Amino acid sequence: MSSHCHDEHDHGHGGHSHEGHDHSDDITPALQYSLYQHISFDDITTLNEASSGSGKAIVKKTWDERMNEQPELESDADEQLLMHIPFTGQVKLHSIILRTSNSDSAPKTLKVFINRDDLDFSTASDLQPTQEFQLSQTSEIQDIGVKRALFGKVQNLTLFVEDNYGEDVSRICYLGFKGDWMQLGKAPTNILYEAAANPSDHKVKGTSANQMGSNIGQ
Template identity: 60%
Template sequence: MSGHHHHDHGPGGHCHDEDHDHSNDTTPALQSLLYSQIQFDNVTTLNESVSRSGAAILQKTWAERLNDHPELESDADEQLLMYIPFTGQVKLHALLIYTAPTPSAPKTVKLFKNRDDLDFSTASDLKPTQIVEIPEPIPGTDIFEVPLNRALWNTTTSITLFFEDNWNDEDTTKVGYIGFKGQFLALNREPVSVMYEAAANPSDHVAIQGVSGIGGRVMPGQ
Protein backbone atom coordinates (compact mmCIF):
# COMPACT_ATOMS: atom_id res chain seq x y z
CA MET A 1 0.00 0.00 0.00
CA SER A 2 2.87 2.34 0.68
CA GLY A 3 3.73 2.36 -2.99
CA HIS A 4 0.14 3.23 -3.81
CA HIS A 5 0.19 6.12 -1.31
CA HIS A 6 3.43 7.33 -2.77
CA HIS A 7 1.82 7.43 -6.17
CA ASP A 8 -0.95 9.61 -4.76
CA HIS A 9 1.64 12.02 -3.34
CA GLY A 10 0.76 10.84 0.14
CA PRO A 11 -2.29 11.64 2.24
CA GLY A 12 -0.38 14.48 3.90
CA GLY A 13 0.18 16.25 0.62
CA HIS A 14 -3.46 15.93 -0.29
CA CYS A 15 -4.61 17.39 3.05
CA HIS A 16 -2.14 20.22 2.70
CA ASP A 17 -3.59 21.11 -0.68
CA GLU A 18 -7.07 21.13 0.76
CA ASP A 19 -6.07 23.40 3.63
CA HIS A 20 -4.43 25.70 1.13
CA ASP A 21 -7.67 25.89 -0.85
CA HIS A 22 -9.69 26.76 2.22
CA SER A 23 -7.41 29.66 3.06
CA ASN A 24 -8.06 30.90 -0.48
CA ASP A 25 -11.73 31.35 0.31
CA THR A 26 -10.97 34.59 2.12
CA THR A 27 -7.58 35.55 0.70
CA PRO A 28 -7.08 34.15 -2.77
CA ALA A 29 -3.57 33.23 -3.75
CA LEU A 30 -2.40 36.22 -5.73
CA GLN A 31 -1.48 34.06 -8.70
CA SER A 32 -5.11 32.91 -8.97
CA LEU A 33 -6.43 36.48 -9.12
CA LEU A 34 -6.73 37.50 -12.76
CA TYR A 35 -5.94 41.15 -12.05
CA SER A 36 -2.97 41.94 -14.28
CA GLN A 37 -4.65 40.00 -17.12
CA ILE A 38 -7.56 42.47 -17.47
CA GLN A 39 -7.33 45.04 -20.27
CA PHE A 40 -8.58 47.91 -18.12
CA ASP A 41 -8.36 50.48 -20.92
CA ASN A 42 -10.70 48.42 -23.10
CA VAL A 43 -13.37 47.76 -20.46
CA THR A 44 -16.73 49.24 -21.46
CA THR A 45 -19.70 49.68 -19.15
CA LEU A 46 -23.13 50.64 -20.42
CA ASN A 47 -25.47 52.73 -18.21
CA GLU A 48 -22.80 53.71 -15.68
CA SER A 49 -23.64 57.00 -13.94
CA VAL A 50 -19.98 58.06 -13.76
CA SER A 51 -17.78 57.52 -16.79
CA ARG A 52 -15.11 54.80 -16.39
CA SER A 53 -16.40 53.78 -12.94
CA GLY A 54 -16.83 50.21 -14.17
CA ALA A 55 -13.14 50.07 -15.09
CA ALA A 56 -12.29 51.80 -11.80
CA ILE A 57 -13.84 49.12 -9.58
CA LEU A 58 -12.02 46.43 -11.57
CA GLN A 59 -8.75 48.26 -10.91
CA LYS A 60 -9.19 48.13 -7.15
CA THR A 61 -6.55 45.89 -5.64
CA TRP A 62 -7.47 43.03 -3.34
CA ALA A 63 -6.52 45.23 -0.36
CA GLU A 64 -8.88 47.96 -1.59
CA ARG A 65 -11.84 45.65 -2.27
CA LEU A 66 -14.03 46.94 0.58
CA ASN A 67 -13.31 50.64 0.02
CA ASP A 68 -16.41 52.81 -0.47
CA HIS A 69 -14.95 54.50 -3.53
CA PRO A 70 -14.80 54.17 -6.41
CA GLU A 71 -18.20 52.57 -6.81
CA LEU A 72 -20.07 51.57 -9.93
CA GLU A 73 -23.66 52.82 -10.00
CA SER A 74 -26.21 52.46 -12.76
CA ASP A 75 -27.76 55.54 -14.31
CA ALA A 76 -31.08 55.46 -16.19
CA ASP A 77 -32.36 52.21 -14.64
CA GLU A 78 -31.11 49.29 -12.56
CA GLN A 79 -29.29 47.47 -15.37
CA LEU A 80 -25.55 47.47 -16.08
CA LEU A 81 -23.64 45.81 -18.90
CA MET A 82 -19.88 45.39 -18.48
CA TYR A 83 -17.54 44.10 -21.19
CA ILE A 84 -14.21 42.94 -19.75
CA PRO A 85 -11.46 41.76 -22.13
CA PHE A 86 -8.42 39.80 -20.99
CA THR A 87 -4.88 40.06 -22.33
CA GLY A 88 -5.00 36.45 -23.50
CA GLN A 89 -6.87 33.23 -22.85
CA VAL A 90 -7.99 32.44 -19.33
CA LYS A 91 -9.81 29.62 -17.59
CA LEU A 92 -12.28 31.23 -15.22
CA HIS A 93 -12.97 29.53 -11.90
CA ALA A 94 -14.93 32.13 -9.95
CA LEU A 95 -16.41 35.61 -10.02
CA LEU A 96 -15.47 37.73 -7.00
CA ILE A 97 -17.83 40.54 -6.14
CA TYR A 98 -18.33 42.93 -3.28
CA THR A 99 -21.29 45.18 -2.89
CA ALA A 100 -22.17 47.31 0.10
CA PRO A 101 -25.24 46.06 2.01
CA THR A 102 -27.79 48.38 0.44
CA PRO A 103 -31.08 47.77 -1.41
CA SER A 104 -29.16 48.48 -4.63
CA ALA A 105 -27.07 45.30 -4.36
CA PRO A 106 -27.16 43.28 -7.61
CA LYS A 107 -29.02 40.00 -7.74
CA THR A 108 -29.14 38.30 -11.15
CA VAL A 109 -26.04 38.44 -13.33
CA LYS A 110 -25.95 36.90 -16.79
CA LEU A 111 -22.46 36.06 -18.02
CA PHE A 112 -21.46 35.91 -21.68
CA LYS A 113 -18.18 34.51 -22.96
CA ASN A 114 -16.20 36.09 -25.80
CA ARG A 115 -18.88 38.54 -26.98
CA ASP A 116 -17.73 42.10 -27.68
CA ASP A 117 -20.92 43.13 -29.47
CA LEU A 118 -23.66 43.07 -26.81
CA ASP A 119 -26.06 45.83 -25.87
CA PHE A 120 -28.97 45.67 -23.45
CA SER A 121 -31.33 44.39 -26.11
CA THR A 122 -29.13 41.50 -27.28
CA ALA A 123 -28.04 40.67 -23.72
CA SER A 124 -31.71 40.34 -22.76
CA ASP A 125 -32.52 38.10 -25.73
CA LEU A 126 -29.47 35.86 -26.03
CA LYS A 127 -28.87 32.74 -23.98
CA PRO A 128 -26.03 33.54 -21.58
CA THR A 129 -23.09 31.24 -21.05
CA GLN A 130 -24.06 31.07 -17.38
CA ILE A 131 -26.46 32.81 -14.99
CA VAL A 132 -25.45 33.45 -11.39
CA GLU A 133 -27.30 34.92 -8.46
CA ILE A 134 -25.39 37.12 -6.07
CA PRO A 135 -26.40 36.53 -2.43
CA GLU A 136 -28.03 39.44 -0.68
CA PRO A 137 -25.27 41.18 1.29
CA ILE A 138 -25.64 41.70 5.03
CA PRO A 139 -23.56 44.15 7.09
CA GLY A 140 -20.11 42.80 7.78
CA THR A 141 -19.94 40.54 4.72
CA ASP A 142 -16.79 40.44 2.67
CA ILE A 143 -16.35 39.37 -0.95
CA PHE A 144 -18.78 36.88 -2.40
CA GLU A 145 -16.96 34.21 -4.37
CA VAL A 146 -19.36 32.88 -6.98
CA PRO A 147 -18.05 29.61 -8.45
CA LEU A 148 -18.35 29.30 -12.20
CA ASN A 149 -18.90 26.14 -14.22
CA ARG A 150 -15.27 25.71 -15.27
CA ALA A 151 -16.14 23.59 -18.30
CA LEU A 152 -17.93 26.59 -19.82
CA TRP A 153 -15.07 29.06 -19.28
CA ASN A 154 -12.03 27.25 -20.67
CA THR A 155 -10.87 29.49 -23.50
CA THR A 156 -12.15 32.85 -22.34
CA THR A 157 -10.76 35.99 -23.94
CA SER A 158 -13.49 38.28 -22.63
CA ILE A 159 -16.47 38.17 -20.31
CA THR A 160 -19.57 40.35 -20.40
CA LEU A 161 -21.53 40.82 -17.17
CA PHE A 162 -25.18 41.76 -17.54
CA PHE A 163 -26.50 42.95 -14.18
CA GLU A 164 -30.18 42.40 -14.82
CA ASP A 165 -31.76 43.36 -11.51
CA ASN A 166 -31.08 44.06 -7.86
CA TRP A 167 -32.41 42.79 -4.56
CA ASN A 168 -35.14 45.34 -3.90
CA ASP A 169 -36.23 46.54 -7.31
CA GLU A 170 -34.34 49.78 -6.78
CA ASP A 171 -33.84 52.23 -9.62
CA THR A 172 -30.06 51.97 -9.34
CA THR A 173 -27.69 49.06 -8.93
CA LYS A 174 -24.38 49.57 -7.12
CA VAL A 175 -21.27 47.40 -7.23
CA GLY A 176 -18.10 48.01 -5.22
CA TYR A 177 -15.59 45.46 -6.45
CA ILE A 178 -15.32 42.83 -9.18
CA GLY A 179 -12.52 40.35 -9.63
CA PHE A 180 -11.91 36.94 -11.14
CA LYS A 181 -10.14 33.81 -10.02
CA GLY A 182 -8.78 31.47 -12.61
CA GLN A 183 -5.81 30.41 -14.65
CA PHE A 184 -4.06 32.54 -17.23
CA LEU A 185 -3.02 30.51 -20.25
CA ALA A 186 -0.93 32.76 -22.51
CA LEU A 187 -1.12 35.55 -25.00
CA ASN A 188 -2.92 34.36 -28.10
CA ARG A 189 0.00 35.22 -30.36
CA GLU A 190 2.64 33.30 -28.41
CA PRO A 191 1.96 29.83 -29.82
CA VAL A 192 1.96 31.29 -33.33
CA SER A 193 5.45 32.78 -33.02
CA VAL A 194 6.76 29.56 -31.47
CA MET A 195 5.38 27.57 -34.40
CA TYR A 196 6.92 30.00 -36.84
CA GLU A 197 10.37 29.79 -35.25
CA ALA A 198 10.20 26.02 -35.16
CA ALA A 199 9.26 25.94 -38.82
CA ALA A 200 11.91 28.46 -39.79
CA ASN A 201 14.84 26.67 -38.16
CA PRO A 202 15.08 23.67 -40.53
CA SER A 203 15.04 25.91 -43.60
CA ASP A 204 17.71 28.17 -42.08
CA HIS A 205 19.81 25.08 -41.59
CA VAL A 206 19.27 24.00 -45.19
CA ALA A 207 20.20 27.46 -46.50
CA ILE A 208 23.46 27.52 -44.53
CA GLN A 209 24.39 24.08 -45.82
CA GLY A 210 23.68 25.19 -49.36
CA VAL A 211 25.84 28.30 -49.09
CA SER A 212 28.76 26.45 -47.56
CA GLY A 213 28.46 23.74 -50.22
CA ILE A 214 28.53 26.20 -53.12
CA GLY A 215 31.04 28.68 -51.76
CA GLY A 216 33.28 26.14 -50.10
CA ARG A 217 34.38 28.77 -47.58
CA VAL A 218 33.45 26.72 -44.56
CA MET A 219 35.58 23.74 -45.60
CA PRO A 220 38.60 25.16 -47.42
CA GLY A 221 40.69 22.05 -46.70
CA GLN A 222 38.65 19.82 -49.00
Protein backbone atom coordinates in the same frame (compact mmCIF):
# COMPACT_ATOMS: atom_id res chain seq x y z
CA MET B 1 -26.92 55.83 2.92
CA SER B 2 -27.94 52.21 2.56
CA SER B 3 -25.73 51.90 -0.49
CA HIS B 4 -22.45 52.24 1.37
CA CYS B 5 -20.14 49.28 0.96
CA HIS B 6 -19.01 49.45 4.59
CA ASP B 7 -22.41 48.64 6.13
CA GLU B 8 -21.28 45.21 7.32
CA HIS B 9 -17.55 45.82 7.09
CA ASP B 10 -17.16 47.34 10.56
CA HIS B 11 -19.34 44.60 12.02
CA GLY B 12 -17.26 42.01 10.22
CA HIS B 13 -14.22 43.15 12.15
CA GLY B 14 -15.82 42.12 15.42
CA GLY B 15 -14.26 39.70 17.86
CA HIS B 16 -14.63 36.71 15.55
CA SER B 17 -13.05 38.19 12.46
CA HIS B 18 -9.37 37.39 12.92
CA GLU B 19 -9.99 34.38 15.13
CA GLY B 20 -12.28 32.67 12.65
CA HIS B 21 -10.28 33.32 9.50
CA ASP B 22 -6.83 32.13 8.56
CA HIS B 23 -5.08 34.60 6.28
CA SER B 24 -3.48 31.76 4.33
CA ASP B 25 -6.95 30.48 3.49
CA ASP B 26 -8.41 33.89 2.70
CA ILE B 27 -5.91 36.11 0.93
CA THR B 28 -3.26 33.85 -0.59
CA PRO B 29 -5.51 31.76 -2.88
CA ALA B 30 -7.14 34.89 -4.28
CA LEU B 31 -3.75 36.35 -5.13
CA GLN B 32 -2.42 33.06 -6.45
CA TYR B 33 -5.04 32.77 -9.18
CA SER B 34 -5.73 36.47 -9.67
CA LEU B 35 -6.16 37.58 -13.28
CA TYR B 36 -5.68 41.24 -12.33
CA GLN B 37 -2.47 41.76 -14.33
CA HIS B 38 -4.05 40.16 -17.40
CA ILE B 39 -7.05 42.49 -17.70
CA SER B 40 -7.03 45.03 -20.53
CA PHE B 41 -8.19 47.91 -18.32
CA ASP B 42 -8.21 50.57 -21.05
CA ASP B 43 -10.68 48.54 -23.10
CA ILE B 44 -13.25 47.99 -20.34
CA THR B 45 -16.64 49.50 -21.18
CA THR B 46 -19.71 49.88 -18.98
CA LEU B 47 -23.17 50.80 -20.22
CA ASN B 48 -25.57 52.74 -17.97
CA GLU B 49 -22.92 53.81 -15.47
CA ALA B 50 -23.86 56.99 -13.60
CA SER B 51 -20.27 58.21 -13.47
CA SER B 52 -18.08 57.76 -16.53
CA GLY B 53 -15.20 55.37 -15.89
CA SER B 54 -16.58 54.00 -12.63
CA GLY B 55 -16.97 50.49 -14.06
CA LYS B 56 -13.32 50.46 -15.04
CA ALA B 57 -12.40 51.91 -11.64
CA ILE B 58 -13.88 49.07 -9.58
CA VAL B 59 -12.03 46.49 -11.70
CA LYS B 60 -8.81 48.46 -11.20
CA LYS B 61 -9.12 48.06 -7.43
CA THR B 62 -6.50 45.66 -6.14
CA TRP B 63 -7.30 42.79 -3.78
CA ASP B 64 -5.98 44.90 -0.90
CA GLU B 65 -8.46 47.63 -1.84
CA ARG B 66 -11.47 45.32 -2.07
CA MET B 67 -13.09 46.67 1.11
CA ASN B 68 -12.65 50.34 0.18
CA GLU B 69 -15.91 52.25 -0.17
CA GLN B 70 -14.77 54.21 -3.22
CA PRO B 71 -14.68 54.14 -6.14
CA GLU B 72 -18.09 52.56 -6.60
CA LEU B 73 -20.02 51.63 -9.74
CA GLU B 74 -23.59 52.93 -9.71
CA SER B 75 -26.13 52.44 -12.49
CA ASP B 76 -27.80 55.47 -14.03
CA ALA B 77 -31.24 55.31 -15.66
CA ASP B 78 -32.36 52.06 -14.03
CA GLU B 79 -30.94 49.09 -12.14
CA GLN B 80 -29.29 47.39 -15.12
CA LEU B 81 -25.57 47.39 -15.93
CA LEU B 82 -23.65 45.90 -18.85
CA MET B 83 -19.89 45.53 -18.48
CA HIS B 84 -17.45 44.32 -21.13
CA ILE B 85 -14.06 43.18 -19.80
CA PRO B 86 -11.32 42.03 -22.23
CA PHE B 87 -8.23 40.09 -21.19
CA THR B 88 -4.74 40.37 -22.66
CA GLY B 89 -4.73 36.69 -23.59
CA GLN B 90 -6.83 33.57 -23.25
CA VAL B 91 -8.23 32.77 -19.82
CA LYS B 92 -9.53 29.67 -18.11
CA LEU B 93 -11.91 31.34 -15.70
CA HIS B 94 -12.35 29.85 -12.23
CA SER B 95 -14.49 32.43 -10.48
CA ILE B 96 -15.85 35.96 -10.40
CA ILE B 97 -15.21 37.91 -7.21
CA LEU B 98 -17.39 40.84 -6.31
CA ARG B 99 -18.52 42.96 -3.42
CA THR B 100 -21.81 44.82 -3.31
CA SER B 101 -23.80 45.71 -0.18
CA ASN B 102 -26.54 44.42 2.08
CA SER B 103 -28.94 47.03 0.69
CA ASP B 104 -31.59 46.81 -2.02
CA SER B 105 -29.05 48.23 -4.49
CA ALA B 106 -27.18 44.90 -4.49
CA PRO B 107 -27.33 43.18 -7.91
CA LYS B 108 -29.47 40.06 -7.90
CA THR B 109 -29.38 38.39 -11.33
CA LEU B 110 -25.99 38.30 -13.07
CA LYS B 111 -25.75 36.88 -16.59
CA VAL B 112 -22.27 36.18 -17.95
CA PHE B 113 -21.34 35.86 -21.62
CA ILE B 114 -17.95 34.92 -23.07
CA ASN B 115 -16.27 36.26 -26.20
CA ARG B 116 -19.09 38.61 -27.19
CA ASP B 117 -18.23 42.24 -27.91
CA ASP B 118 -21.50 43.06 -29.66
CA LEU B 119 -24.03 42.95 -26.82
CA ASP B 120 -26.37 45.70 -25.73
CA PHE B 121 -29.15 45.56 -23.15
CA SER B 122 -31.68 44.20 -25.63
CA THR B 123 -29.53 41.33 -26.91
CA ALA B 124 -28.20 40.52 -23.44
CA SER B 125 -31.79 40.18 -22.22
CA ASP B 126 -32.79 37.90 -25.09
CA LEU B 127 -29.73 35.67 -25.51
CA GLN B 128 -28.94 32.59 -23.46
CA PRO B 129 -25.94 33.47 -21.26
CA THR B 130 -22.93 31.22 -20.83
CA GLN B 131 -23.96 31.02 -17.18
CA GLU B 132 -26.43 32.82 -14.91
CA PHE B 133 -26.03 33.52 -11.20
CA GLN B 134 -28.25 34.67 -8.36
CA LEU B 135 -26.14 36.95 -6.18
CA SER B 136 -26.43 37.40 -2.44
CA GLN B 137 -27.57 40.57 -0.71
CA THR B 138 -24.45 41.07 1.38
CA SER B 139 -21.47 43.38 1.75
CA GLU B 140 -19.16 40.40 2.22
CA ILE B 141 -16.89 39.30 -0.61
CA GLN B 142 -18.66 36.85 -2.95
CA ASP B 143 -16.40 34.35 -4.73
CA ILE B 144 -18.66 32.92 -7.42
CA GLY B 145 -17.36 29.75 -9.03
CA VAL B 146 -18.19 29.22 -12.69
CA LYS B 147 -18.63 25.97 -14.62
CA ARG B 148 -15.04 25.71 -15.78
CA ALA B 149 -15.91 23.54 -18.77
CA LEU B 150 -17.85 26.51 -20.18
CA PHE B 151 -15.14 29.08 -19.46
CA GLY B 152 -12.01 27.37 -20.76
CA LYS B 153 -11.22 29.72 -23.68
CA VAL B 154 -12.20 33.20 -22.57
CA GLN B 155 -10.79 36.26 -24.31
CA ASN B 156 -13.40 38.65 -22.95
CA LEU B 157 -16.35 38.64 -20.56
CA THR B 158 -19.63 40.52 -20.67
CA LEU B 159 -21.43 40.85 -17.33
CA PHE B 160 -25.11 41.77 -17.42
CA VAL B 161 -26.72 42.87 -14.16
CA GLU B 162 -30.36 42.28 -15.02
CA ASP B 163 -31.97 43.33 -11.74
CA ASN B 164 -31.33 44.01 -8.07
CA TYR B 165 -33.14 43.65 -4.75
CA GLY B 166 -35.56 46.50 -5.33
CA GLU B 167 -33.73 49.83 -5.47
CA ASP B 168 -33.85 52.12 -8.51
CA VAL B 169 -30.10 51.79 -9.08
CA SER B 170 -27.54 49.01 -8.64
CA ARG B 171 -24.15 49.42 -6.99
CA ILE B 172 -20.98 47.33 -7.10
CA CYS B 173 -17.90 48.12 -5.00
CA TYR B 174 -15.36 45.58 -6.23
CA LEU B 175 -14.99 43.22 -9.17
CA GLY B 176 -12.19 40.74 -9.78
CA PHE B 177 -11.47 37.43 -11.48
CA LYS B 178 -9.57 34.24 -10.74
CA GLY B 179 -8.30 31.70 -13.23
CA ASP B 180 -5.42 30.62 -15.46
CA TRP B 181 -4.00 32.79 -18.22
CA MET B 182 -2.26 31.93 -21.48
CA GLN B 183 -0.81 34.38 -23.97
CA LEU B 184 -2.51 34.11 -27.35
CA GLY B 185 -0.35 32.85 -30.18
CA LYS B 186 2.29 31.52 -27.84
CA ALA B 187 3.15 28.07 -26.59
CA PRO B 188 5.53 26.87 -23.88
CA THR B 189 9.10 26.57 -25.11
CA ASN B 190 9.29 22.83 -24.53
CA ILE B 191 6.29 22.31 -26.80
CA LEU B 192 7.91 24.36 -29.55
CA TYR B 193 11.10 22.31 -29.34
CA GLU B 194 9.14 19.09 -29.37
CA ALA B 195 7.18 20.18 -32.41
CA ALA B 196 10.40 21.06 -34.21
CA ALA B 197 11.91 17.65 -33.47
CA ASN B 198 8.89 15.56 -34.29
CA PRO B 199 8.60 15.86 -38.10
CA SER B 200 11.76 13.86 -38.87
CA ASP B 201 10.79 11.24 -36.30
CA HIS B 202 7.34 10.87 -37.78
CA LYS B 203 8.77 10.74 -41.28
CA VAL B 204 11.05 7.83 -40.42
CA LYS B 205 8.28 5.97 -38.64
CA GLY B 206 5.84 6.68 -41.43
CA THR B 207 8.25 5.45 -44.10
CA SER B 208 8.90 2.29 -42.16
CA ALA B 209 5.20 1.67 -41.75
CA ASN B 210 4.58 2.29 -45.44
CA GLN B 211 7.29 -0.14 -46.41
CA MET B 212 5.83 -2.77 -44.15
CA GLY B 213 2.44 -2.13 -45.63
CA SER B 214 3.87 -2.49 -49.12
CA ASN B 215 5.53 -5.77 -48.25
CA ILE B 216 2.34 -7.10 -46.75
CA GLY B 217 0.41 -6.04 -49.80
CA GLN B 218 2.82 -7.91 -52.05
